Amino acid sequence: MADFRKLVAVSLLAGLLGxxxxxxxxxxxxxxxxxxxxQFETPSTExxxxxxxxxxxxxxxxxxxxxxxxxxxxxxxxxxxxxxxxQHGYLYGLGWGLAGYWVFFVAPSxxxxxxxxxxxxxxxxxxxxxxxxxxxxxxxxxxxxxLTKQRWLQIGGAGLLALPHLIGAPHPEVVHALAPEALxxxxxxxxxxxxxxxxxxxxVLSGCLLRKVxx
Numbered sequence: 001m002a003d004f005r006k007l008v009a010v011s012l013l014a015g016l017l018g019x020x021x022x023x024x025x026x027x028x029x030x031x032x033x034x035x036x037x038x039q040f041e042t043p044s045t046e047x048x049x050x051x052x053x054x055x056x057x058x059x060x061x062x063x064x065x066x067x068x069x070x071x072x073x074x075x076x077x078x079x080x081x082x083x084x085x086x087q088h089g090y091l092y093g094l095g096w097g098l099a100g101y102w103v104f105f106v107a108p109s110x111x112x113x114x115x116x117x118x119x120x121x122x123x124x125x126x127x128x129x130x131x132x133x134x135x136x137x138x139x140x141x142x143x144x145x146x147l148t149k150q151r152w153l154q155i156g157g158a159g160l161l162a163l164p165h166l167i168g169a170p171h172p173e174v175v176h177a178l179a180p181e182a183l184x185x186x187x188x189x190x191x192x193x194x195x196x197x198x199x200x201x202x203x204v205l206s207g208c209l210l211r212k213v214x215x
Contacts, residue, residue, distance in 0.1 A: 003083070006213050011079045014205035015072030022071065022198040023064045029190045037116035037179035037187075071202060074100060078206045088210040097203020099142055105195045107138040107161075111169030114191040118178030122170035134164035 078096045082088060087096075108131045115121060137160045144157025177184060 007076065007079050007083060010206060010209040010213060011076035012072050014079070014202055014209055015070075015075035016068050017071075017205055018075065018198055018202040019064065019068035019071035021201055022067045022194060023060070025194040025197060026063060026067075027060065029194060030187060033183060033187045033190065034117060037118055037183060040178040041118050071198070074104070074199070075202045075206050078203055079210060082207065082210055088207055090204045090207045093203035093205070093207020093210075094200060095203070096206070097200045100203065101196055101199035103135055103138045103142065105192070105199070107164065108134045109188075109192070110134075110165060113188050116177070116179045116184055116187050119184070120172050120174070120176045122172050126170040130164065130167075130169045133167075134169075137161070137164050 078093070078100060081096055082092055085092075111134060112127055112131060121127060141157040141160035141163075144153040144160065146157075148154060148157070
């Protein structure tokens, strides 16, 4: 029980710091792109929302809260994995952060890249199901490929890494976006960079903090 409390404390600190950094990066790099894309929407093309935070402190506050909670959850996964493998230090943390980045961002984004407002998408439940399938298959694939020594598990892991992309992500028959293509490309690039920094920061902080905690 004491070990679990220490893991939670380490993950909470790493997650909050990582979430703050991600929020800062988003504020200066991706939020201006989102606001620019929203200018291309018209009342007839905008989605109807029951409620959404207003621009300014509300939007920034909810972004910070969401990123902090998300960072805590992901940092807990990293810390628990390192504890399970009896690993600590920034190098191990860097490796686990890179794995998390690949599982939760890179692999799903190969089929469903980040989109700006005003972009037509496939049905929501289908996209969510494929995203979850891609993340789980990638996690299992990386485990089989790198954390086992049995050849058949390594071969199976390589197959699992490819399986979601062989099946393919759901997309609408006709893709239509209101924002210019150049704006969409900038958004994908900066979102990828921001998430890489976020995951590597979570990994390094978790590894360093675990080294300072005696279990």
